[in-house]
Amino acid sequence: MTDTLEFPVMSAAGNRFAVVDAFDGLPVGRPERVARSVCRQAGLDGVLVLEPPKCSGSARMAVFNADGSRAAACGNGLRCIALLATENGRVDGHELRVETDTATQRVRLHGAGKRARVATAEMGEPRVDEELNRLPVLGEDLPLTVVNVGNTHCVLSVDDVDSAPVHQVGPALEGHDAFPDGTNVAFVEVRGGALRARFWERGVGETESCGSGACAAAVWAIRCGRVSSPVNVETRGGRLIVEWDPGGALRLTGPVQRIGKVRLRPR
Secondary structure, three states: OOOOEEEEEEEEOOEEEEEEEOOOOOOEOOHHHHHHHHHHHHOOOEEEEEEOOOOOOOEEEEEEEOOOOEEOOOHHHHHHHHHHHHHOOOOOOOEEEEEOOOOEEEEEEEOOHHHOOEEEEEEEOOEEOOOOOEEEEOOEEEEOEEEEOOOEEEEEEOOOHHHOOHHHHHHHHHOOOOOOOOOEEEEEEEEOOEEEEEEEEOOOEEEOOOHHHHHHHHHHHHHOOOOOOOEEEEEOOEEEEEEOOOOOOEEEEEEOEEEEEEEEOEO
C-alpha cells in the first residue's frame, strides 16, 4: 500500500498549483497543512481543490495559498480547475460554472478535451475604493488604487516594472494596517498600449503571474485612459488578456496546462 498519492501540477501563465480532485471526498489531509508543506517543497504558489457544487454550479473551487491561508478568488486557478474538471470527466462540455467563496463564475475552455490550453474566466464586476488612494509606506506617501475583484489588490503605477521595489513595498502593503486581512499588490508599467506587471500575492510572495491581479491592473489602466479593452497584460510567466467595459464584468483569458505531478500523503 503506497503512502503517497500523485496529483497534477498545473500552470496558468506561470502561476503554479497542485490540484486535488475531491469530487469523491478529500483524498489528502487538511488542505491548509498540505499547502504549507507541498508549496514550500515544490516551489508552488498554492493548492486548488476541485469539489462538487453546493448550489447551482458545475463544480466548486477552494484555494489555499502557500502559507495555508484561504484565498477568496483566483483567476488563474479558475482556469486550472476548469481544465481538471473536464479532463477528469467531472463535467460535460467545455463551459462550466465554478462556485468560489465569493461568486459563481463561468469558465470556457477553448479547444477539445486534453488539447485545451486556453481558457476564459468571467471575473465579475470590479469595485474600486474611491477614497483610499494614498498610504504611508516605508516613510513615503505612496499613491495607489485599490481594486477588489473578489479579493483586494493595491495597484501601483511604476516607470519600469523590472526595477520596481516588489520585495520591499509588496510585504509592507500586504501587512499594512489599512488591510486587516492583507492585500495583494500589483506593480504596473504601461508600455505601447499594453501593460507589464509583477505581483506580490498575499500569503505567497512574488509570483510569476496573478489572474485577479491582471484584472485589477487593467481596471486601473482603463479608468485612467492609459489603455483600452481588450488589454494585454505581460507577466513574468506569460500573457493574459483582460476585457472590461466600465460598469460591466471582467473577462480573463490565458493559457493553462499540466506541467508535472506532485506526491501528497493521504489523510
